[in-house]
Amino acid sequence: xxxxxxxxxxxxxIIALVSPLIxxxxxIVTMSILFAILGKNPIxxxxxxxxxxxxxxxxxxxxxxxxxxLVMIAIGLSLxxxxxxxxxxxxGQFLIGAVAGSWLAVETHGTDAGPWVxxxxxxxxAAGGALYxxxxxxxxxxxxxxxxxxxxxLVYVADLFLDYLVRGPxxxxxxxxxxxxxxxDPVATMPILIQGGRLHLGAIIALVVVxxxxxxxxxxxxxxxxxxxxxxxxxxxxxxxxxxQLVLLTFAISGALAGLAGIIEVAGPVGHLQPGFSxxxxxxxxxxxxxGRLNPVGILIAGLFLALTFIGGEQAQxxxxxxxxxxxxxxxxxxxxxxxxxxxxxxxxxLIFPSRQVHRGTA
Amino acid sequence: xxLLEAIILSVLAASTPLLLAATGELVTExxxxxxxxxxxxxxxxxxxxxxxxxxxxxxxxxxxxxxxxGTLLSLIFALMTLGxxxxxxxxxxxxxxxxxxxxxxxxxxxxxxxxxxxxxxxIPGLTDIxxxxxxxxxxxxxxxxxLALVIGVWLFLYRTRAGLVLRAAGDNHVSAHAxxxxxxxxxLFAVMFGGACAGLGGAYLPLAYTPFFIPGMTxxxxxxxxxxxxxxxxxxxxxxxxxxxxxAVTILQLxxxxxxxxxxxQFMSALPYLATVIVLVLISRARTGGxxxxxxxxxxxVPDR
Numbered sequence: 001x002x003x004x005x006x007x008x009x010x011x012x013x014i015i016a017l018v019s020p021l022i023x024x025x026x027x028i029v030t031m032s033i034l035f036a037i038l039g040k041n042p043i044x045x046x047x048x049x050x051x052x053x054x055x056x057x058x059x060x061x062x063x064x065x066x067x068x069x070l071v072m073i074a075i076g077l078s079l080x081x082x083x084x085x086x087x088x089x090x091x092g093q094f095l096i097g098a099v100a101g102s103w104l105a106v107e108t109h110g111t112d113a114g115p116w117v118x119x120x121x122x123x124x125x126a127a128g129g130a131l132y133x134x135x136x137x138x139x140x141x142x143x144x145x146x147x148x149x150x151x152x153x154l155v156y157v158a159d160l161f162l163d164y165l166v167r168g169p170x171x172x173x174x175x176x177x178x179x180x181x182x183x184x185d186p187v188a189t190m191p192i193l194i195q196g197g198r199l200h201l202g203a204i205i206a207l208v209v210v211x212x213x214x215x216x217x218x219x220x221x222x223x224x225x226x227x228x229x230x231x232x233x234x235x236x237x238x239x240x241x242x243x244x245q246l247v248l249l250t251f252a253i254s255g256a257l258a259g260l261a262g263i264i265e266v267a268g269p270v271g272h273l274q275p276g277f278s279x280x281x282x283x284x285x286x287x288x289x290x291x292g293r294l295n296p297v298g299i300l301i302a303g304l305f306l307a308l309t310f311i312g313g314e315q316a317q318x319x320x321x322x323x324x325x326x327x328x329x330x331x332x333x334x335x336x337x338x339x340x341x342x343x344x345x346x347x348x349x350x351l352i353f354p355s356r357q358v359h360r361g362t363a
Numbered sequence: 364x365x366l367l368e369a370i371i372l373s374v375l376a377a378s379t380p381l382l383l384a385a386t387g388e389l390v391t392e393x394x395x396x397x398x399x400x401x402x403x404x405x406x407x408x409x410x411x412x413x414x415x416x417x418x419x420x421x422x423x424x425x426x427x428x429x430x431x432x433g434t435l436l437s438l439i440f441a442l443m444t445l446g447x448x449x450x451x452x453x454x455x456x457x458x459x460x461x462x463x464x465x466x467x468x469x470x471x472x473x474x475x476x477x478x479x480x481x482x483x484x485x486i487p488g489l490t491d492i493x494x495x496x497x498x499x500x501x502x503x504x505x506x507x508x509x510l511a512l513v514i515g516v517w518l519f520l521y522r523t524r525a526g527l528v529l530r531a532a533g534d535n536h537v538s539a540h541a542x543x544x545x546x547x548x549x550x551l552f553a554v555m556f557g558g559a560c561a562g563l564g565g566a567y568l569p570l571a572y573t574p575f576f577i578p579g580m581t582x583x584x585x586x587x588x589x590x591x592x593x594x595x596x597x598x599x600x601x602x603x604x605x606x607x608x609x610x611a612v613t614i615l616q617l618x619x620x621x622x623x624x625x626x627x628x629q630f631m632s633a634l635p636y637l638a639t640v641i642v643l644v645l646i647s648r649a650r651t652g653g654x655x656x657x658x659x660x661x662x663x664x665v666p667d668r
């Protein structure tokens with residue numbers, strides 16, 4: 001008797017629907033075991049992680065604040081992954097976007113610049129992220145260099161560049177030598193949506209991005225081309241689609257969205273540019289993209305869920321002294337389960353009995 | 364002269380983790396599997412290697428712990444990509460994300476602790492030869508091991524039947540399967556070998572390079588190792604050249620920082636990463652006559668019966 005994997009005749013729609021839920025369920029079981037190993041009560045730890053953040057207005061707003069950049073980056077990444085190109089350097093594009101937008105905030109700091117500053121910052125950030133993402137894309141299209149490795153290497157470069165700026169030319173002279181820019185002026189910060197709350201305009205922008213992506217993928221020829229190039233490259237060639245152009249396009253869009261997310265984070269909850277302001281959104285967004293099944297609405301839900309784990313992780317650290325790294329482990333395990341469960345959409349397990357195998361062999 | 368000797372010694376030390384991890388990945392990729400989780404396996408290898416050495420007081424135990432950790436993680440990867448036919452790129456990314464979290468969790472208890480670094484070879488007479496003595500006969504065991512490993516892998520790939528079969532599985536899994544070779548089992552062993560090497564390469568960092576553990580201490584070396592395999596055109600010999608070149612870039616930028624040439628230190632620190640990008644572009648561009656990558660690299664294989 002042998003357990004083997006075989007391809008389904010057609011994709012299973014039932015599994016496609018329930019697989020993220022199965023994956024989340026399996027992750028929660030695994031996490032309970034991990035909590036028990038760490039000597040914490042699994043039930044109360046899970047409560048702190050997943051239930052408590054949903055019970056007060058502050059945490060709910062905080063989830064939306066954290067979900068906004070995750071969703072925006074993941075939407076961009078999903079376009080790349082659908083086209084079967086691998087931008088894994090979103091973290092770098094996120095940082096460069098933040099830098100590009102912050103430049104204007106630093107330049108206009110203390111002047112009486114008008115309300116045009118913030119929109120201009122957003123534009124600069126999107127342009128900066130897109131240009132930075134085009135580096136690996138051009139290396140791939142022109143020279144055939146692996147975009148996976150080049151895009152990732154540029155994350156480290158972006159990180160060091162940001163570090164240089166805030167320790168050098170952009171450091172706040174009144175900042176007691178801390179590596180940070182001055183606090184952004186009100187015209188350079190994201191407007192708050194709820195008086196006295198944390199929710200800011202970024203959440204709305206993220207929703208607009210989701211809607212735009214849904215239209216692009218579902219209603220336009222470009223969206224169709226992106227999906228065909230990824231799913232059936234041969235058919236795309238016969239169809240005359242320019243796959244190089246699509247590599248550049250998807251990278252530019254995802255870079256722009258990551259850059260936009262970067263400035264939204266800096267001009268929103270953070271309020272100034274400093275090293276290490278990102279808790280690794282560019283990498284977590286990869287999980288969001290897959291958990292959301294590369295679908296705009298799915299990504300919105302997945303982004304909210306992963307934002308919940310960030311808040312839950314912080315609260316668990318405060319309330320139960322659970323290390324923050326548990327959140328990263330959680331996210332990694334979740335991605336594994338998501339990928340594994342998704343495999344069952346296309347494949348299924350079958351028990352093979354030796355006698356049948358012989359029969360088949362002679363047939 | 365002494366400065367030159369010191370520089371060469373530190374270049375060898377900086378190159379060894381890259382060479383170890385890249386050698387393992389080369390075998391994995393030659394079997395047709397692209398494991399992007401090298402960084403994750405290295406960082407967990409570093410945490411477990413340090414933990415093992417700190418608890419036992421022995422470098423060897425530490426190295427074994429690193430190898431075991433890397434192998435275990437690679438088994439998860441194998442289960443996913445070979446057992447469940449999941450996309451290798453996505454799984455490799457998941458492995459790295461998981462590895463970074465796990466290493467933080469495992470290493471949390473060891474941060475701030477110190478261990479005795481791995482002993483260096485000392486042969487009276489030989490090691491004392493000026494200039495070349497310490498470089499040739501005064502390294503730690505890992506440096507020699509990494510070079511032996513490259514030679515071993517070269518012999519295996521090009522001088523044994525098993526190596527030929529492994530390369531066949533990587534170039535055309537359908538044909539290899541049709542000839543009756545167990546493609547998935549071959550790949551399983553190749554992935555495990557890659558994991559063991561990555562774990563050892565990671566463990567080298569806290570065991571010999573710096574005698575303590577810091578979270579994130581691999582600092583992208585796993586990714587550079589992946590780039591090295593491309594740089595080497597999947598050939599073990601060129602891997603040695605590539606690894607030592609990268610080690611040299613890392614060390615030279617450190618020395619340049621010490622001399623403070625007026626260039627911000629961050630720009631110097633970015634050099635190894637920029638060098639990787641530039642080298643990848645140059646290598647890929649030079650290859651006009653088709654790719655030298657294993658033909659089936661990164662593709663899913665589900666045997667039909």
